[in-house]
Amino acid sequence: QKEVEQDPGPLSVPEGAIVSLNCTYSNSAFQYFMWYRQYSRKGPELLMYTYSSGNKEDGRFTSQVDKSSKYISLFIRDSQPSDSATYLCAMIGRIQGAQKLVFGQGTRLTINP
Amino acid sequence: EAQVTQNPRYLITVTGKKLTVTCSQNMNHEYMSWYRQDPGLGLRQIYYSMNVEVTDKGDVPEGYKVSRKEKRNFPLILESPSPNQTSLYFCASSPRGGLYYGYTFGSGTRLTVV
Numbered sequence: 556q557k558e559v560e561q562d563p564g565p566l567s568v569p570e571g572a573i574v575s576l577n578c579t580y581s582n583s584a585f586q587y588f589m590w591y592r593q594y595s596r597k598g599p600e601l602l603m604y605t606y607s608s609g610n611k612e613d614g615r616f617t618s619q620v621d622k623s624s625k626y627i628s629l630f631i632r633d634s635q636p637s638d639s640a641t642y643l644c645a646m647i648g649r650i651q652g653a654q655k656l657v658f659g660q661g662t663r664l665t666i667n668p
Numbered sequence: 669e670a671q672v673t674q675n676p677r678y679l680i681t682v683t684g685k686k687l688t689v690t691c692s693q694n695m696n697h698e699y700m701s702w703y704r705q706d707p708g709l710g711l712r713q714i715y716y717s718m719n720v721e722v723t724d725k726g727d728v729p730e731g732y733k734v735s736r737k738e739k740r741n742f743p744l745i746l747e748s749p750s751p752n753q754t755s756l757y758f759c760a761s762s763p764r765g766g767l768y769y770g771y772t773f774g775s776g777t778r779l780t781v782v
Binding site for chain 1: 708710712713724758760766767768770771772774775776
C-alpha cells in the first residue's frame with residue numbers, strides 16, 4: 556500500500572465547474588500538508604500549505620484537511636482553462652526518526668473552454 | 669528573481685558514460701533535494717542535503733551520488749548511467765526542509781539513457 560494515494564485521473568471538466576481533487580494517506584505521522592501545481596514541462600509550484608485540520612481558502616482555491624479520516628482535498632471554484640495542470644498533494648511527517656516528504660502521484664486536470 | 673536553476677534541460681547519453689546534472693539556488697536555502705518523476709510513480713526523493721557537507725539518502729538513491737560543497741550548489745552525479753535511470757529529474761530547495769514555505773523546484777532535466 557502506498558503511503559499517499561491520489562487518483563491520477565485524467566480529469567476533464569468544463570470551464571466554470573467546481574473541481575475536487577483528493578488524497579488519502581495511511582500514516583498518522585504526517586502533520587503538514589501541501590498542494591502543488593505542475594504545468595507541462597515545468598517544475599511543481601506550491602499552491603497551498605496547511606498544518607491543521609480544517610479549511611484554508613486562497614482566492615478560488617480551498618484546501619481541506621481531515622486528519623481523523625486521513626484525507627485531504629483541494630477545491631477549485633470557477634475553474635479556468637489556465638488551471639489545466641497536474642496537481643500533486645504532498646505531506647511531511649517525522650517517520651523513523653527523519654523528516655520525510657511524500658508526494659501523491661498527481662492528478663492531471665483539463666479545463667475545457 | 670528567486671529561483672532554482674538546473675542544467676541541462678535535456679540530455680541523451682549512452683549507458684555507462686558518467687554525467688553530472690547541476691543545480692543552483694539563489695535564495696540562501698539550507699535544504700536542497702533531488703527528485704525523479706516517473707509516470708505512475710510520482711515524485712520520488714533521490715538524495716537530500718540539510719546543509720553544506722551534510723547529505724543523506726532518500727527513497728531511491730541507488731546509482732546516484734551528490735555533493736554539497738557550497739550552500740547554493742547541489743549537483744547530481746550518475747557515475748555509470750543505465751536505461752532505468754531514464755526519467756525527469758527535479759532539484760528543489762527550501763529554507764526549512766519544506767516546513768511552512770514548501771519547496772521551490774527547478775524546471776527539470778529530462779534524461780534519456782540509451
